[in-house]
Amino acid sequence: MTVTYSSKVANATFFGFHRLLLRWKGSIYKLLYREFIVFATLYTAISVLYRFFLTGRQKRLFEKLSIYCDKYAEQIPVTFVLGFYVTLVVNRWWNQFVNLPWPDRLMLLISSCVQGRDEYGRLLRRTLMRYVNLTSLLIFRSVSTAVYKRFPTMDHVVG
Numbered sequence: 001m002t003v004t005y006s007s008k009v010a011n012a013t014f015f016g017f018h019r020l021l022l023r024w025k026g027s028i029y030k031l032l033y034r035e036f037i038v039f040a041t042l043y044t045a046i047s048v049l050y051r052f053f054l055t056g057r058q059k060r061l062f063e064k065l066s067i068y069c070d071k072y073a074e075q076i077p078v079t080f081v082l083g084f085y086v087t088l089v090v091n092r093w094w095n096q097f098v099n100l101p102w103p104d105r106l107m108l109l110i111s112s113c114v115q116g117r118d119e120y121g122r123l124l125r126r127t128l129m130r131y132v133n134l135t136s137l138l139i140f141r142s143v144s145t146a147v148y149k150r151f152p153t154m155d156h157v158v159g
Contacts, residue, residue, distance in 0.1 A: 050062060101135070101136050101139060103129070103132045103133055103136055106129075106132050107129055107132070110125055110128050110129060110132075111125060114128065134157070137151065137157060138157075141157075
């Protein structure tokens with residue numbers, strides 16, 4: 001089921017944006033807050049250890065270790081990893097777009113396969129397209145809040 005935030009986003013103020021982020025079920029903040037807390041804690045602990053508890057010789061050794069780690073961290077191609085991630089995201093979006101049911105394609109198929117220039121052929125093509133539009137409406141109604149607001153009940157669909 002789709003969770004909607006449309007009414008909250010429309011009324012969000014600049015200073016009320018943080019409340020909207022906390023309400024957001026799929027928030028990146030809710031996904032990564034544990035890792036961020038661990039990172040911030042470890043960074044603070046290492047910083048306090050370096051600034052207050054290490055001697056001059058130990059600080060130089062720590063700096064050499066940091067430079068050594070930085071030199072080998074450059075060997076990981078971040079642009080490649082980022083490009084791979086972007087490719088995955090775009091492919092996922094494109095697959096969702098391609099899998100949407102488009103009534104136009106089916107209409108062209110129906111108009112080419114259902115023969116007849118008489119009234120029966122025209123009514124048959126129109127009836128089939130009405131069924132196609134109905135199935136599209138029922139699918140979009142379960143996904144889109146705008147379509148659900150336009151057709152909240154089956155009586156509205158029939159109307």
